[in-house]
Amino acid sequence: MATAGVPPLASSNRRIIPIYTDGFIAICAGIIASAPYGQAAYYWVVFVGALLLMSFCNHVLLAVVTGGSVGKLIGGLRVIRTCDLGRPRIGQAIRRWLWGFYYIALSPVMFLTGTDMDHLDIAGLRIVRRADLRR
Template identity: 30%
Template sequence: MGDVRRYLAVGLDCYLCLVTVGILARPYVHRSDSAEAAGLLLGPALVFSFLNHVVLTALTGAGAGKLIMGIRVVGLPDAGRPGPWPLLLRWLYGLCWLPLQPWYGLRSLLSGPGVLPRTTLWNGGNGELRADPLGLRQVRRSDLAARRNATVAARAHR
């Protein structure tokens, strides 16, 4: 699956989160100081992110952005819908992974090419990037449907 589709799904998730949080917090932000305003924005953003990435994905197989872009999150090896526990851990990894990316990029630039591997939470320190630390993958909805049809056809021929 192309990275463009996944990046668009992430962008849609971010946009929907910002719009929702902005609408919810707008009546209260102008009445508070900056620390309270940050809390008023951060709390709902985390709740919306959890609902989108854990609850909605557990129920439908994808968050809002992935649903719009025709992507599903599946567990390996059976390509079934992942349970809430792997989705919760995946969400927590994402919360830790994203803020650290500037650090990893800067560290690899300052160390020179090939000196330090790009180490992240996603690869366990060996420099090889993995799509997901919990055995979950993102696939196009059409590819998932084709796999199911092929499985049904193979069972019918037996």
């Protein structure tokens, strides 16, 4: 539950473009890092490792420093703490990043069963529009 003064959650339409942008960046990092490896086993290990490393840097480290991932910053969104509207702390950002993998794993099941789960204040963090923070 949001406390008074906390901006509303950004709409799912606003949140979808940053998801694709951040995913594209992570996949490109995996492709670039694994390109020199010709053997399939090494290629995929390096690809997945680079993808996860870029994802961690983008969603955890960058969020702690700037308040959002590359995609969120481009889209005019910020990740804020619901308690004081500040930037995420490292532990919160890590929990939110790990929760994203859980959500990815559950998405096909939710789609097939017709259920939905929203990203409401995961780890005490919320995605809001930058414009809503200025009000």
